[in-house]
Amino acid sequence: MPESSNRRVGVLISGRGTNLQALIDAIEARRLNATIAVVISNRADAAGLQRARAAGIEAITLPHRAYATRDDYDRALVKELQARDAGLVCLAGFMRLVGEPLIAAFPNRILNIHPSLLPAFPGLDAQKQAIEYGVKVSGVTVHLVTAELDGGPIIVQRSVPVMPGDTADTLAARILEQEHLAYPEAVQMILDGGWRVDGRRFVAAKSPTSAAT
Numbered sequence: 001m002p003e004s005s006n007r008r009v010g011v012l013i014s015g016r017g018t019n020l021q022a023l024i025d026a027i028e029a030r031r032l033n034a035t036i037a038v039v040i041s042n043r044a045d046a047a048g049l050q051r052a053r054a055a056g057i058e059a060i061t062l063p064h065r066a067y068a069t070r071d072d073y074d075r076a077l078v079k080e081l082q083a084r085d086a087g088l089v090c091l092a093g094f095m096r097l098v099g100e101p102l103i104a105a106f107p108n109r110i111l112n113i114h115p116s117l118l119p120a121f122p123g124l125d126a127q128k129q130a131i132e133y134g135v136k137v138s139g140v141t142v143h144l145v146t147a148e149l150d151g152g153p154i155i156v157q158r159s160v161p162v163m164p165g166d167t168a169d170t171l172a173a174r175i176l177e178q179e180h181l182a183y184p185e186a187v188q189m190i191l192d193g194g195w196r197v198d199g200r201r202f203v204a205a206k207s208p209t210s211a212a213t
């Protein structure tokens, strides 16, 4: 995929918004060449809305309960995102299933971050699932969003050890540090282009070093 001229990103949240903050910080530090066009929350009390406004970013609430069906809600999201010329959508703790209207409007242009090494532990409470299963390594996955929950092509993964005394909370904190590195990295890769999707594999652009060999 060629480099996209549209580096405007819409971020969808439901809660505290630390991954949103990581994207804001990476843009400010010039590690990420992007603009956050809008932050949309389905919940009015999401702390992430304040983070966006503090950074001078437009932040709006679109309550899902106001819509009769999930497709209606998705269409409303598409309208708000397109009105701000967003070319990429980042789900950052957005606790809603994303459906066909949104996926069709942004094919291979929606990213999600999930706190496990997918395909292990999709769905809710991934860190608790990892502790209960007894894995020794877990981590974070940033992937393209498809109709399959937490099932799209994997862009970036980062691993962390699971320690003997870990609880879901201590493991979540260790993973979160890596989330904040992985998400800006993945967004930069997507916006820079040169990648492709081959079956269910995300094939990254050749780095200048590997291209030379």
Ligand code: GRF
Pocket (backbone or CB within 6 Å): 015, 016, 017, 018, 019, 020, 048, 092, 093, 094, 113, 114, 115, 176, 179
């Ligand atoms: C993160 O753990 C993310 O991986 C998951 O939801 C959480 C959101 O946290 N999808 P925050 O709102 O970004 O702080």
